[in-house]
Amino acid sequence: MVWACFTGSGPGPLIVCEAGNVNADRYLDILKDGVVAFVNTLMEPTEGTDSITVATDDTFLFMHDNAPCHTATKVTKFLKTKRLPTMKWPAQSPDLNPIKNLWTDFKERFHARCARLGLKPSTRAEVLEKHADILRELWREQGLQLITKLIESMPRRVAAVIAARGGNTKY
Numbered sequence: 001m002v003w004a005c006f007t008g009s010g011p012g013p014l015i016v017c018e019a020g021n022v023n024a025d026r027y028l029d030i031l032k033d034g035v036v037a038f039v040n041t042l043m044e045p046t047e048g049t050d051s052i053t054v055a056t057d058d059t060f061l062f063m064h065d066n067a068p069c070h071t072a073t074k075v076t077k078f079l080k081t082k083r084l085p086t087m088k089w090p091a092q093s094p095d096l097n098p099i100k101n102l103w104t105d106f107k108e109r110f111h112a113r114c115a116r117l118g119l120k121p122s123t124r125a126e127v128l129e130k131h132a133d134i135l136r137e138l139w140r141e142q143g144l145q146l147i148t149k150l151i152e153s154m155p156r157r158v159a160a161v162i163a164a165r166g167g168n169t170k171y
Contacts, residue, residue: 002017002135003030004034005034010147011142012034012035013033013034013037014136016132024074027069027070028075028078036082039082060084061085062079062084062085062086062087065097066089090166096158099150102150110138114134119134157171
């Protein structure tokens with residue numbers, strides 16, 4: 001299992017999780033190890049300038065869906081204490097999180113790389129570690145073109161869902 005995030009500035013951290021499900025406690029670890037450090041880095045002023053970067057509720061929005069580990073009370077409280085605004089997802093809503101589209105591209109690149117290297121699925125520790133290394137390398141190589149396209153598509157995607165009253169859309 002892999003967790004990652006991105007912003008308009010590019011890909012954020014990618015965390016390769018150990019086998020098994022992600023519960024609220026594991027998700028809190030991911031948020032602490034990934035999101036908080038990443039957001040803190042985004043807020044740091046650029047070296048050599050006199051300006052600072054300021055994020056507000058209007059400029060930063062953390063998106064995750066209604067998975068039980070995301071909506072657990074301890075996770076909600078943690079995000080509030082860290083002042084990380086989250087997008088509100090209605091129950092049974094279409095999943096419009098743009099990372100879902102990025103995952104499709106990412107998986108295709110991962111499988112292509114594994115095929116070129118002759119790596120096959122396996123539960124052996126050395127193969128799993130090689131897969132994790134490939135995942136991290138591909139994530140670091142992720143360009144901005146697709147990320148920008150996905151972010152720019154959000155107003156259209158949300159408008160389509162609203163127009164369809166939560167029903168099916170082309171997205």
